[in-house]
Amino acid sequence: DADVTQTPRNRITKTGKRIMLECSQTKGHDRMYWYRQDPGLGLRLIYYSFDVKDINKGEISDGYSVSRQAQAKFSLSLESAIPNQTALYFCATSDSDRTDTQYFGPGTRLTVL
Amino acid sequence: AQTVTQSQPEMSVQEAETVTLSCTYDTSENNYYLFWYKQPPSRQMILVIRQEAYKQQNATENRFSVNFQKAAKSFSLKISDSQLGDTAMYFCAFMKRLAYGTASKLTFGTGTRLQVTL
Numbered sequence: 001d002a003d004v005t006q007t008p009r010n011r012i013t014k015t016g017k018r019i020m021l022e023c024s025q026t027k028g029h030d031r032m033y034w035y036r037q038d039p040g041l042g043l044r045l046i047y048y049s050f051d052v053k054d055i056n057k058g059e060i061s062d063g064y065s066v067s068r069q070a071q072a073k074f075s076l077s078l079e080s081a082i083p084n085q086t087a088l089y090f091c092a093t094s095d096s097d098r099t100d101t102q103y104f105g106p107g108t109r110l111t112v113l
Numbered sequence: 114a115q116t117v118t119q120s121q122p123e124m125s126v127q128e129a130e131t132v133t134l135s136c137t138y139d140t141s142e143n144n145y146y147l148f149w150y151k152q153p154p155s156r157q158m159i160l161v162i163r164q165e166a167y168k169q170q171n172a173t174e175n176r177f178s179v180n181f182q183k184a185a186k187s188f189s190l191k192i193s194d195s196q197l198g199d200t201a202m203y204f205c206a207f208m209k210r211l212a213y214g215t216a217s218k219l220t221f222g223t224g225t226r227l228q229v230t231l
Contacts, residue, residue, distance in 0.1 A: 033218065042117075042204060042221035043158075058218060090158060092219075100146060100208060102219055104158035 003027045004105035006091050012111045019078045021108050023091030032074040034066060037088040049074055081112040115140045115207050119222035126195045127230055134190045134225045136205030144210040147188045153201040200229045
């Protein structure tokens with residue numbers, strides 16, 4: 001079983017719809033992250049969380065919100081999706097007690113029409 | 114703010130040959146990590162290799178090794194005995210080392226697409 005899972009893997013939605021992307025991990029890591037990947041731009045950080053009481057904005061947080069429901073779960077929401085949020089979204093985790101290395105989920109491809 | 118530059122958008126190498134992917138970065142930090150991630154067509158982001166800035170010795174992982182030049186702010190990846198399965202997008206990434214109790218982010222380059230051919 002994968003250590004970091006993301007649901008859904010693919011999603012097509014319409015402008016104005018609310019969308020939630022979910023991330024779960026079995027690695028026992030305390031830190032979780034949401035990144036966005038656009039062609040030619042690499043990955044950019046949306047939000048990150050040290051633990052369930054800690055939420056921080058990344059470099060491109062506008063239009064997004066997150067929820068850390070438990071240590072193992074970190075959800076990303078688009079309250080009102082717009083076409084330029086079409087991208088590949090990755091969740092990642094890391095362990096503050098070890099190496100700070102981030103491990104990624106399989107990604108969610110989101111298309112906003 | 115940190116920046117990471119990968120100046121080679123695409124590269125090609127024949128199977129069994131060696132290829133080097135370039136990465137430079139800009140930072141005023143002294144304590145940090147550098148990474149290479151691989152993204153095959155399956156789109157999964159896979160950690161290839163990790164380097165801690167305070168270590169002078171270059172990291173190696175099987176056929177993958179790095180040439181870390183801290184003064185020059187250069188972090189290249191060498192792939193030896195290239196295999197078809199190495200075909201992927203390769204991203205260089207930087208992360209500042211923080212004190213315990215705070216999370217840090219990865220800053221990625223724009224990637225190099227590597228094609229391994231027969």
